[in-house]
Every structure is written in C-alpha cells, then in structure tokens.
Amino acid sequence: MAAAKHHGIDLDIRDFAAEPGEASPSPASLARWLNEQGAVAKGMRIKWRFLIRLQNTPPIVLMFRDGSAALMVRADPERGVVWLRDPLGDDGSTPVAVDELRLSQVWTGDVLLVKRRRDLSEADAPFDLAWFAKIVLREKKSLRDILFASMTLSVLSIFPALIVMQVVDRVVNYHSMATLVSITGIVVILSFYEVLLTYARRELTLVMTTRIDTRISLHAFNRLLALPLEFYEREQTGRVLGRYMALYKVRDFLTGRLMSTMLDMFTLVVILPLLFYMSATLAWMTVACAGLIGLIIVIFLSPVGRVYGRMIEAEMDRGSVLYETVAGIRTVKTLALEPTRRARWDEATASVVRWKLAAGRMANWPSTLVMPLDMFINRGIILVGAYLALQSSTGMQAGALMAFMMLGGRVAAPLVNLAKLLEEVNEVSTSLNEAGLVLNQPTETKALTTGMRPRIQGALSFSDVNFSYPGATTRALNDVNFDIPAGTMLGLVGRSGSGKSTVTRLLQGVSRNYTGYLRLDGIELREINLTHLRRSFGVVLQDNFLFRGTVRDNITAGRPGYTTDDVVRAARLAGAEEFIDRMPAGYDTWIEEGSTNISGGQRQRLAIARAVISDPKLMILDEATSALDPESEALVNANLQRIGKGRTMVIVSHRLSSLVDCDQICVMERGHVADIAPHEILLQRCEIYRTLWLQQNRHQNSAGRRRNDADADSLLVEGD
Incomplete structure (x- = not known):
C-alpha cells in the first residue's frame, strides 16, 4: 500500500483476498490485486547484483521469508547497500542501510514493481482487432522461435522434391546404387530434423496459443464484471451471453486457422523463388490461379457477410430462448408452459436453420467456382509441364517436373488457404462486432479503482437530488432533500414507483448520473471509490441470490479471510x-443451485448474515421481508433492533408495521419527499402515511370498533 500511495493510489488492505492455500501474500497475488485497483504491478525474482543497480526508481517492494515485506527506497552500488523502510511506518521514518549478507538472510529474492497506470492498458482498451493483435504480439519470444522453426522447415521442405528429382534422373535412369545409398542417408538425416523441428514448432505454438487464450479469457471476463448493473438490467441475459461467447470464435480464428496459414506462408519465401528458377511459366500459372481464387473470394465477401450476420443473430435469439427456459424452469413446470416454450424453441430453431441453409448455399458458390482453379493447380500443371517438355528439347526432365509438382503443391496450398481464409473473415468480423456490443460498453473500472476511501460512519445527506432513468419521460427522484446522522434507523415508505428503491440504488453507486449532492459523512458519493463504498455497505434485497456451495461459503462470499467465529x-x-x-x-x-433445499425465510436470513459479517456501518434492506412468511418476518424484524445498533440502517418496506421502531421514516411520493419524521408524528401530520397505515391495519381498526360497540351495548344493558 505504501508503494501504491507513492504513486497517488490509495488502497485498503481489506479489499485484498489471498489465493487459496497461500500462507502469506505472494508477489503474483499482490500484483493481480494491484492491477485490479488501477495500478500497474509486476512480480519478479531478481538477484542482488541487479537489485543494487536499481537507482533513482520509485519504491520497490521486497518480499521476506516470514511473509512480511520492506520498501527499498534507495541503492548505492559503490557501497554495496540498499536502504529499506518499514511499509507500515510513517512516510518520514528513517530508512535502514542493509548489505547483501544481511538481506540474503531474510529476502526471498522476490520483488514487486508498482507504478501508476497512465494510458489505456489491455484491460481498458476497446475489444477490436488491434487489441487482439497487441495480445498476440506480447508473445514476441515465442513468435520469434516459431518463425525460426517455420523458416527452417520451409528450407527442409525443398529437399524431398530435390531428392525425388535426383532419384528419377540419376538413380533410376543410370541404375546407380551408390547414389541411392547416399540419398537414403540424406533422407534419414533430414527426416529426423524435420520431425524434431515440427514437434518443437507444434509445442511452441500450443504454449503460445494457450497463453493467448488465457489472457483473452481473463481480460474479457474482467471486462464483463466491470460493466455496470444498469447494462445488465436493460439487456437480455441470453443475448449478453451469446455476444460474449462470440468472442471465442474470434479467438479460435486468430490462434487457429489464421496462425497456421501465416506460418505456412513462410514456405512461399523459400520455395517460390526456386519454382521460378525451375520454370517461370509454370510458376506464373500457379500464382495466377491462386490470385483468381482470392479474387473470387473477395467478390463474395459482402453478400456472404450479410447472410452470416443474420445467421448469428438467429443463433443468439435461440440461445436466449434456451437460457430463459432453463433459468425459469420452475415457472415452466408449475404453470405447464412446456408447449408454449416448445413452440418458441421450434420457431427460433426454424429461423436458425433457414439462415444457416442460406449461408451454406451462399458460401457454396465461391467454393464451387474456386474448385476448377484448385484442380488445375494440383492436376493441370503437370500436363502443361509435360507438354512444354515435349515441345522443347531443352525442357524439363521427368524428375524436375515431378519436383515442381511437389513444390508447387506446397506453394499453392498456402495461397489457396489464404484466399479461403477470407471466407471466415465475415463470420469473425460479425462475431467481433457482436462481442464489442457487450465488452465495449462503458465500464465502472475508473470508479472501481480510483477515488477516496474514507472511514465510513453512516451520516447521509441528500441535497436537491434529481435522477431519471434512461428513456424515461419523468424523474424518478425530484428535488430530494433530507439529512440523517450516523447510527439512524431510516425507513423508506411510499406507493409503488415513488422512488424508494431508486434512493437505495444511488446509495450503492448503481446509478451515478444524478444531479444535486448526495453526501456520505460529508463526502460527495461520486468521489468515493466504488469498491470501497460497496464493501462498506451491507445490502439485503427482496430476492437474494445464494451461490452453489456451503452455508459457510455463502456467508463469507467475498470475505474469504473471515474465521468460523465471525x-x-x-x-x-x-x-x-x-x-x-x-x-x-x-x-x-x-446449498443447491437456486437454493432449492432451503426455505425463503432461511435464504433471507443467510443473506442478512452475509451482509453483517463485515460489520458495515451502513446497511440497506430493500424489501428484505416482503416475501417472508409471518413467522420469518417477525423473527427478522426482532433482530433488526439488534442489527441496527451502532450502524445506519436504510429499510425499504411496504409493510409499515416493520418500520414503527425506526428513528425516522421518510415518506416518498412521486419522486419527492412528502415528509420525514418518526411514526407517531407522521400519523398525525402526514396524510399519505396515515392513509397507508389505515389501509394496512384495517382489520385492527375493525376489531377495535367491534370491541367499542360491545362495550357500549353492555353499558346500555346495565343502565336498563
């Protein structure tokens, strides 16, 4: 934290979660956390002779064997010492000079380098072809080794054709056994090296593509997590997943077909000059046919692309139907909606089949037109070569013609594959656009990694706060003004659509494009680090999601460091x-998926336990008891007084009986504050609150009137 603070990045160690099984934080886990918090960090292992040369650098974190760390603030190569400072001490504390011998007794050799992010990193840059290219180019060392292996294999690929030429022209024609033995030895040696290099290139390619795949998956999923909740609320989940999965089509294209074709293209650099040397006429024919194949493919790019786009759109619609059916299978089963969902699935499948058939037919045209040219390259060239040999006494010999055919196939294949590769460009381009519709949405990354991290007490202040949902014609909040001190239990009531839940959304930072001022402990909410803000809150919703796992895992979700006692x-x-x-x-x-093995009341109480385990100073309960049975609701309400001690509570509820003990009750009406006061005062002066109270307590009023009538009748009887 001290190294990050040097660069103006304020961190909270409570946000850090060590990797499972780590007794103490490792450089890798610390670097991961720092990168998530807006810094650029890298863990590495270096030796003393390199460490001592790091002069005029920002503070460097040295990792010690006992799990602690120190900040290296200065180095002196001439004296052979480095100056270390305690990261938990004051900034003005005096550094201690340490030599190599003393440092080697405690230092693991690991360091953590930290700097501030100043430009668009891979995690923030738009997802496009340039981003993918940057990811691939990061593997420079692997690319260099693969390039060397490919060039060497291209050279070795010449020799089989030359050997065939020698066997036909020298061994067969002259019956030379000695030449055959010599050629056999050369073939064995070259074959051994070719097998070895091919294996090495495959291994290097596999490692590189795996690393690229891992990096793409990590960045894409992190971007998905950084998208604001508003995006998920307005987009269909099935479409979001479909567009996200389209990213893997781009990945497969770049790390599969494109890379293999590019590697094969190195063959042209070596073999094509040799073909022109052997026969310029036949070489030009080969290149011209490959060029015509490319031209045909280019002509069909646009129409094929349009059809592929419609096909991907239909597949996403079908994926949405599948997701909705599986996610809502309980509703489907209980309401016997199988025929309706089956009809919807049949309709979506028919659309997919229709467009897939259209795409296949469209793609079949260029494939058919290309086939004669491809056949001419593989079969016609040898006939032309034989004709040229017959027409000229100085023409190619039989062995040379066979060698040309072997090399010509090695040249034609990459050219044809390159031309056919254009067929996939449409699908990849469409997939990249679809993935960009999700992954290129504005994220919360800046708000999650920057901003103030004050100690939260829980005092709230709304000053002229206005807010409208995107596309809405009226304001959800209209000049909202109220203040509550820390430790207050605040109830929010009002009719449906009055703005109660919107207030809690603003408090959680879900929506930040409001006007006016919303202050927490005197600090404008938008200036507070969003991760710090949400970790400082405890939130319980009407329908809480429990993850598949143990009860303990769900209570400690996001807080893996808490003990059993907690x-x-x-x-x-x-x-x-x-x-x-x-x-x-x-x-x-x-706990099974969907929390099917526990009741609704138990799920709510587990959600409350998950919210209070971090002892937040501000808790939000948004209709947390509305779906509970009376017994569970009474139990939760009884615990609210105990839970609310020492913390600010914001409780949204339609049931006014659960808010009677609140210090303040804020009555919302059409987006503005109608009144705010304790329960007894609101009953006297707030017409809206009194109406809601009488509506919900009508049975009690009726029972009271019956008792009064009975008492009056008894008095009349006694009087008689």
Whole structure:
C-alpha cells in the first residue's frame, strides 16, 4: 500500500483476498490485486547484483521469508547497500542501510514493481482487432522461435522434391546404387530434423496459443464484471451471453486457422523463388490461379457477410430462448408452459436453420467456382509441364517436373488457404462486432479503482437530488432533500414507483448520473471509490441470490479471510444460527443451485448474515421481508433492533408495521419527499402515511370498533 500511495493510489488492505492455500501474500497475488485497483504491478525474482543497480526508481517492494515485506527506497552500488523502510511506518521514518549478507538472510529474492497506470492498458482498451493483435504480439519470444522453426522447415521442405528429382534422373535412369545409398542417408538425416523441428514448432505454438487464450479469457471476463448493473438490467441475459461467447470464435480464428496459414506462408519465401528458377511459366500459372481464387473470394465477401450476420443473430435469439427456459424452469413446470416454450424453441430453431441453409448455399458458390482453379493447380500443371517438355528439347526432365509438382503443391496450398481464409473473415468480423456490443460498453473500472476511501460512519445527506432513468419521460427522484446522522434507523415508505428503491440504488453507486449532492459523512458519493463504498455497505434485497456451495461459503462470499467465529457471530445476529444447527452438516451444508433445499425465510436470513459479517456501518434492506412468511418476518424484524445498533440502517418496506421502531421514516411520493419524521408524528401530520397505515391495519381498526360497540351495548344493558 505504501508503494501504491507513492504513486497517488490509495488502497485498503481489506479489499485484498489471498489465493487459496497461500500462507502469506505472494508477489503474483499482490500484483493481480494491484492491477485490479488501477495500478500497474509486476512480480519478479531478481538477484542482488541487479537489485543494487536499481537507482533513482520509485519504491520497490521486497518480499521476506516470514511473509512480511520492506520498501527499498534507495541503492548505492559503490557501497554495496540498499536502504529499506518499514511499509507500515510513517512516510518520514528513517530508512535502514542493509548489505547483501544481511538481506540474503531474510529476502526471498522476490520483488514487486508498482507504478501508476497512465494510458489505456489491455484491460481498458476497446475489444477490436488491434487489441487482439497487441495480445498476440506480447508473445514476441515465442513468435520469434516459431518463425525460426517455420523458416527452417520451409528450407527442409525443398529437399524431398530435390531428392525425388535426383532419384528419377540419376538413380533410376543410370541404375546407380551408390547414389541411392547416399540419398537414403540424406533422407534419414533430414527426416529426423524435420520431425524434431515440427514437434518443437507444434509445442511452441500450443504454449503460445494457450497463453493467448488465457489472457483473452481473463481480460474479457474482467471486462464483463466491470460493466455496470444498469447494462445488465436493460439487456437480455441470453443475448449478453451469446455476444460474449462470440468472442471465442474470434479467438479460435486468430490462434487457429489464421496462425497456421501465416506460418505456412513462410514456405512461399523459400520455395517460390526456386519454382521460378525451375520454370517461370509454370510458376506464373500457379500464382495466377491462386490470385483468381482470392479474387473470387473477395467478390463474395459482402453478400456472404450479410447472410452470416443474420445467421448469428438467429443463433443468439435461440440461445436466449434456451437460457430463459432453463433459468425459469420452475415457472415452466408449475404453470405447464412446456408447449408454449416448445413452440418458441421450434420457431427460433426454424429461423436458425433457414439462415444457416442460406449461408451454406451462399458460401457454396465461391467454393464451387474456386474448385476448377484448385484442380488445375494440383492436376493441370503437370500436363502443361509435360507438354512444354515435349515441345522443347531443352525442357524439363521427368524428375524436375515431378519436383515442381511437389513444390508447387506446397506453394499453392498456402495461397489457396489464404484466399479461403477470407471466407471466415465475415463470420469473425460479425462475431467481433457482436462481442464489442457487450465488452465495449462503458465500464465502472475508473470508479472501481480510483477515488477516496474514507472511514465510513453512516451520516447521509441528500441535497436537491434529481435522477431519471434512461428513456424515461419523468424523474424518478425530484428535488430530494433530507439529512440523517450516523447510527439512524431510516425507513423508506411510499406507493409503488415513488422512488424508494431508486434512493437505495444511488446509495450503492448503481446509478451515478444524478444531479444535486448526495453526501456520505460529508463526502460527495461520486468521489468515493466504488469498491470501497460497496464493501462498506451491507445490502439485503427482496430476492437474494445464494451461490452453489456451503452455508459457510455463502456467508463469507467475498470475505474469504473471515474465521468460523465471525461466521457464527453473523449467523447469530441474523437469527440464522438456530436453523443452521439443525441442518445435516451445519455450516458445511451444501446449498443447491437456486437454493432449492432451503426455505425463503432461511435464504433471507443467510443473506442478512452475509451482509453483517463485515460489520458495515451502513446497511440497506430493500424489501428484505416482503416475501417472508409471518413467522420469518417477525423473527427478522426482532433482530433488526439488534442489527441496527451502532450502524445506519436504510429499510425499504411496504409493510409499515416493520418500520414503527425506526428513528425516522421518510415518506416518498412521486419522486419527492412528502415528509420525514418518526411514526407517531407522521400519523398525525402526514396524510399519505396515515392513509397507508389505515389501509394496512384495517382489520385492527375493525376489531377495535367491534370491541367499542360491545362495550357500549353492555353499558346500555346495565343502565336498563
């Protein structure tokens, strides 16, 4: 943190999560975390002789064997010492000079280099062909080795054709056994080296493509996580997944067909000059046929591209139907919607089949037109060569003609593959555009990695806050003004659409394009680091998602460093301990996907435990009890007073009975604050609140009137 602070990056160690199985943070895990927080970090291992030369550099983190670390702030090669400072000490603390002998007793040899990110990195740059090219070019060493192996293999590929020429012209014609033995030895040696180099190139290519694939997958998924919640709310999930998966078509193209074709192109550099030397006429014929193949493919690029685009669109629609059906299978089964979903699937499948058939037919035309030219390269050239040999006494011999055919096939194949490669450009281009519609959306990366990290107390202040959802004609919030001190339990009530949940969205930083001022402890919310803000909140929603895993894993989600005592304390505070103890494996009980093996009330209490385990100073409960049965709701409400001690609580609820004990209740009406006061005061002066209260407590009022009537009747009887 001290090294990052030197570059103006303020970090919170509570945001760091070590890799599973790590006793102490490793340079790799620290570098990963720093890169996520907006820095550029790299862990590496260096020797003392290189460390001592690092002069006039920013602070360098040295990793020690006991899990601690130190900051190297200066080095003196002449004296053979480096100056170290305690990263947890004050910035003005005096560094200590350490020589090689003393440092070697505690230093692991690992260092962590940190600097501030000043330009668009791979994680922030737009996903396009330039981004993919940059990813590939990062493997310079592997590319250099593969290039060398490819060039060598191209040279070796000449010899089989030359050997055939010698066998036909020298061995067969002159019956020379000695020449055959010599050629056999050469063939064995060259074959051995060709097999060895081919294996090495395949291994290098496999390693490089795997590294590229890993880097693309990591960056793409991180970009997916950095997209704001608003994007997921307005986009269909099936389409988002379909467009994201289109990225892998681009990856397969770049690391598969394109790379193999480019490697084969090195053959042209070596073999093509030799073909022109052997027969310029036949060489020009080979090149001309390959050029015509490329021209045909280019002509069909545009129409094939349009059809491929419609086909991918139809496939994404079908994927959306599949995702919706699987995600909502409980509704499908309980309402017997199988025929409806089957009809929708049949319709989507018919569209896919129709466009796939159209795309296949369209692609079949260039393939058919190319076939005669391809056949001429493989079969016709030898006939032309034989004709030329018969017409001229100085023409090519039989062995030379066979050698030309062998080499011509090696030249024609890359040229034909390069021309056919253009067929895939349409699909890849369409896939790249589809993936860009998701991955090139504005992200929260800057808000997640920059901004202030104040100590949260929980005081809230809304000053003239206005907010409108995209495309809406009216404001969701209209000049909202109220202030509450830290430690207040605030209830938010109002009719549907009054703006209650919108207030909580702004507090969580889900929507940040509001006007006015929303302050947390006197600091404008948009100036606070978004990750720090959300980690400082505890949020419980109406329908909380539990991940497939154990009860313990769900309570500690995102907080892997918490102990069993922390988990038990959070469960007890949320009122979940009693039912967890009754489970077969207690806190190690497995929760199935969709939380099908626990009740709604149990799921809500686990969500509350997950929210309170980090002891947040501000908690938001958005309709957290509306879906609960009366018993579970009463249990959760009973725990709210205990949970709310020492922290600010913002509770959104339609059930006013659960908000009676709140310090303040804010009544929302059409996006503005109608009134804010405790329950008793609102009953007296707020017409909206009083109406809502009477509507929800009508049965109690009726029972009270019946009791009053009964008392009056008894008095009349006694009077008689």
